[in-house]
Amino acid sequence: xxxxxxxxxxxxxxxxxxxxxxxxxxxxxxxxxxxxxxxxxxxxxxxxxxxxxxxxxxxxxxxxxxxxxxxxxxxxxxxxxxxxxxxxxxxxxxxxxxxxxxxxxxxxxxxxxxxxxxxxxxxxxxxxxxxxxxxxxxxxxxxxxxxxxxxxxxxxxxxxxxxxxxxxxxxxxxxxxxxxxxxxxxxxxxxxxxxxx
Amino acid sequence: xxxxxxxxxxxxxxxxxxxxxxxxxxxxxxxxxxxxxxxxxxxxxxxxxxxxxxxxxxxxxxxxxxxxxxxxxxxxxxxxxxxxxxxxxxxxxxxxxxxxxxxxxxxxxxxxxxxxxxxxxxxxxxxxxxxxxxxxxxxxxxxxxxxxxxxxxxxxxxxxxxxxxxxxxxxxxxxxxxxxxxxxxxxxxxxxxxxxxxxxxxxxxxxxxxxxxxxxxxxxxxxxxxxxxxxxxxxxxxxxxxxxxxxxxxxxxxxxxxxxxxxxxxxxxxxxxxxxxxxxxxxxxxxxxxxxxxxxxxxxxxxxxxxxxxxxxxxxxxxxxxxxxxxxxxxxxxxxxxxxxxxxxxxxxxxxxxxxxxxxxxxxxxxxxxxxxxxxxxxxxxxxxxxxxxxxxxxxxxxxxxxxxxxxxxxxxxxxxxxxxxxxxxxxxxxxxxxxxxxxxxxxxxxxxxxxxxxxxxxxxxxxxxxxxxxxxxxxxxxxxxxxxxxxxxxxxxxxxxxxxxxxxxxxxxxxxxxxxxxxxxxxxxxxxxxxxxxxxx
Ligand SMILES: Cc1ncc(C[n+]2csc(CCOP(=O)(O)OP(=O)(O)O)c2C)c(N)n1
Ligand code: SF4
Numbered sequence: 001x002x003x004x005x006x007x008x009x010x011x012x013x014x015x016x017x018x019x020x021x022x023x024x025x026x027x028x029x030x031x032x033x034x035x036x037x038x039x040x041x042x043x044x045x046x047x048x049x050x051x052x053x054x055x056x057x058x059x060x061x062x063x064x065x066x067x068x069x070x071x072x073x074x075x076x077x078x079x080x081x082x083x084x085x086x087x088x089x090x091x092x093x094x095x096x097x098x099x100x101x102x103x104x105x106x107x108x109x110x111x112x113x114x115x116x117x118x119x120x121x122x123x124x125x126x127x128x129x130x131x132x133x134x135x136x137x138x139x140x141x142x143x144x145x146x147x148x149x150x151x152x153x154x155x156x157x158x159x160x161x162x163x164x165x166x167x168x169x170x171x172x173x174x175x176x177x178x179x180x181x182x183x184x185x186x187x188x189x190x191x192x193x194x195x196x197x
Numbered sequence: 198x199x200x201x202x203x204x205x206x207x208x209x210x211x212x213x214x215x216x217x218x219x220x221x222x223x224x225x226x227x228x229x230x231x232x233x234x235x236x237x238x239x240x241x242x243x244x245x246x247x248x249x250x251x252x253x254x255x256x257x258x259x260x261x262x263x264x265x266x267x268x269x270x271x272x273x274x275x276x277x278x279x280x281x282x283x284x285x286x287x288x289x290x291x292x293x294x295x296x297x298x299x300x301x302x303x304x305x306x307x308x309x310x311x312x313x314x315x316x317x318x319x320x321x322x323x324x325x326x327x328x329x330x331x332x333x334x335x336x337x338x339x340x341x342x343x344x345x346x347x348x349x350x351x352x353x354x355x356x357x358x359x360x361x362x363x364x365x366x367x368x369x370x371x372x373x374x375x376x377x378x379x380x381x382x383x384x385x386x387x388x389x390x391x392x393x394x395x396x397x398x399x400x401x402x403x404x405x406x407x408x409x410x411x412x413x414x415x416x417x418x419x420x421x422x423x424x425x426x427x428x429x430x431x432x433x434x435x436x437x438x439x440x441x442x443x444x445x446x447x448x449x450x451x452x453x454x455x456x457x458x459x460x461x462x463x464x465x466x467x468x469x470x471x472x473x474x475x476x477x478x479x480x481x482x483x484x485x486x487x488x489x490x491x492x493x494x495x496x497x498x499x500x501x502x503x504x505x506x507x508x509x510x511x512x513x514x515x516x517x518x519x520x521x522x523x524x525x526x527x528x529x530x531x532x533x534x535x536x537x538x539x540x541x542x543x544x545x546x547x548x549x550x551x552x553x554x555x556x557x558x559x560x561x562x563x564x565x566x567x568x569x570x571x572x573x574x575x576x577x578x579x580x581x582x583x584x585x586x587x588x589x590x591x592x593x594x595x596x597x598x599x600x601x602x603x604x605x606x607x608x609x610x611x612x613x614x615x616x617x618x619x620x621x622x623x624x625x626x627x628x629x630x631x632x633x634x635x636x637x638x639x640x641x642x643x644x645x646x647x648x649x650x651x652x653x654x655x656x657x658x659x660x661x662x663x664x665x666x667x668x669x670x671x672x673x674x675x676x677x678x679x680x681x682x683x684x685x686x687x688x689x690x691x692x693x694x695x696x697x698x699x700x701x702x703x704x705x706x707x708x709x710x711x712x713x714x715x716x717x718x719x720x721x722x723x724x725x726x727x728x729x730x731x732x733x734x735x
Pocket of ligand 2: 044550551552554555556557583653657658719720721722
């Protein structure tokens with residue numbers, strides 16, 4: 001088993017919480033893991049990505065080779081497109097559709113979403129809206145984990161344990177709410193896939 | 198997770214390795230991508246229990262010197278910095294090769310190929326070679342951990358400082374680390390030769406001969422090192438030398454088949470010539486793969502560069518600059534590129550920017566109105582920190598960013614040349630790193646210039662480490678001899694804009710050194726502090 005995921009977003013959006021949940025699930029499944037992160041200057045509202053590699057064999061490169069990512073998982077639509085050169089032809093693009101506009105020349109959203117829909121295997125999900133519907137305005141990242149989970153060879157139970165692990169400190173309530181958010185993201189992706197067929 | 202396995206960044210693996218190898222003191226100045234070494238040590242329970250020294254230093258030079266002092270006293274110690282920090286520490290670093298070490302001394306330097314967060318991509322291996330000391334360069338996080346043990350042993354066996362070189366990709370990538378049984382710390386033992394650290398010319402000459410005489414032993418260590426490995430291969434048309442992390446990028450392309458070519462994995466220096474001779478002897482062509490500058494490739498090619506069998510960054514098989522990656526190696530190894538998508542039109546870059554509500558915004562706006570709008574562009578020297586983003590639109594406020602502290606000294610030089618007004622903008626942490634001596638130069642001549650020390654109570658650019666300047670800036674400036682009437686403080690907010698502009702104008706009218714200190718905490722550290730306080734209160 002070999003799984004390469006590019007996590008994308010804008011500095012400050014917290015993509016590393018996604019990496020932590022996926023990483024936890026991988027380690028609990030006794031898989032190996034490498035996770036290249038962006039620290040430093042770009043964290044000030046710049047473009048950030050993380051390369052998450054999971055495998056049952058030793059992993060060499062910390063970086064995912066161009067053209068071979070199984071998934072781009074992005075919390076921001078324009079950012080999802082920036083890493084297309086990494087996506088394998090069979091790979092999935094799973095992206096939030098709520099734009100993060102901290103630059104003046106942000107392109108037309110319709111153009112961005114249109115480009116997302118050009119990718120053969122994609123899910124475009126308004127994760128911010130779904131998180132709000134579930135009374136979890138800050139749960140956008142877990143909606144994305146839920147949506148992505150449908151296409152990942154990781155057990156859903158392990159991902160849930162991962163959520164339990166990272167939110168444990170904040171209390172049972174927060175854990176429950178994030179689990180519900182995860183389920184919502186996953187259901188949305190199921191419907192999206194069914195509709196696309 | 199299994200008890201002795203941890204998921205750590207390369208930086209954290211170094212900190213944990215040093216702790217498990219019995220370190221007694223960490224010394225560092227923050228700098229991407231090295232910062233997380235100290236941050237890990239600061240948060241480590243193990244370090245707290247062992248009473249391990251772990252505090253930020255004023256700059257990289259003070260860090261290396263303090264570490265040298267701890268080594269003198271017989272204990273294991275490490276100084277950590279980013280690559281350009283080694284320039285600042287170079288005097289101490291190069292001379293420590295002559296004094297030698299007593300307790301194990303590691304200088305850990307994180308290079309930043311592709312300049313993700315830096316102003317150049319210098320390769321610290323040049324410094325290691327220059328100082329003529331052993332060097333280690335991990336290919337993965339586990340090696341980074343192991344190398345702390347080996348480097349301390351190497352350092353003590355040969356009484357020499359050891360350079361541990363990381364690059365961004367190792368430093369900031371997480372992987373599973375298997376720990377070893379921790380070692381106890383050393384007690385105090387002074388060097389046997391009490392003159393060893395006295396580099397008077399007569400002694401220094403002797404010490405230099407000692408250093409020269411150790412070179413052979415250093416090379417033998419590299420030859421015997423478990424980190425350097427020669428893998429044989431049947432296809433001898435090509436031989437590969439893969440330095441540090443570059444080994445991974447090579448192997449990524451052979452993970453299913455295994456590498457068919459003879460391959461030298463090089464992670465400890467000085468370069469062991471016997472292994473190179475073997476590779477060169479049996480292969481038609483040599484590809485040197487190194488993340489950073491073509492240090493080894495240049496050595497092999499030599500000055501006259503007639504041996505066209507050696508390839509790499511100089512010959513163009515690999516790009517001359519920038520970070521390596523698996524795709525670049527794929528091409529250099531002669532494989533076809535993997536098909537992938539292209540970035541659609543209209544996808545624009547998203548450069549980093551000052552946070553909403555950042556006090557630097559107010560400073561930029563005031564300086565623009567008082568200086569640029571009155572005297573035109575070109576009067577504002579600046580420095581390195583979040584405020585360097587004032588170079589970008591919409592501010593376009595600053596005209597320089599060279600090295601830490603250079604704002605004040607460049608403003609002085611320009612003022613000496615007759616430029617008026619000549620202003621410097623420097624952050625609080627950068628000021629105590631290397632701006633104080635610069636200000637003293639200006640005070641001594643009462644140079645007609647303006648210095649703005651942007652005091653946000655932290656070292657923000659690198660993630661908000663405590664700043665040595667905190668609460669001391671006015672006293673420091675007074676102590677350096679700036680006239681108290683011309684040390685002005687204010688709280689920069691949109692509301693105090695007019696007052697700020699007025700103060701700048703008044704100080705520009707004063708013929709001499711003026712210092713303005715806008716003081717308001719960084720939004721990020723403030724939010725974090727408030728959050729922590731809330732959690733504490735619960
Ligand atoms: C010699 C050297 N050491 C470290 C760094 C990394 N670095 C860049 S900016 C900075 C600190 C900036 O702090 P401060 O001057 O207080 O400005 P702020 O970011 O808080 O606005 C550091 C440590 C560097 N570029 N050069
Ligand atoms: S981190 Fe702090 S100093 Fe840096 S831009 Fe943000 S608010 Fe300003």
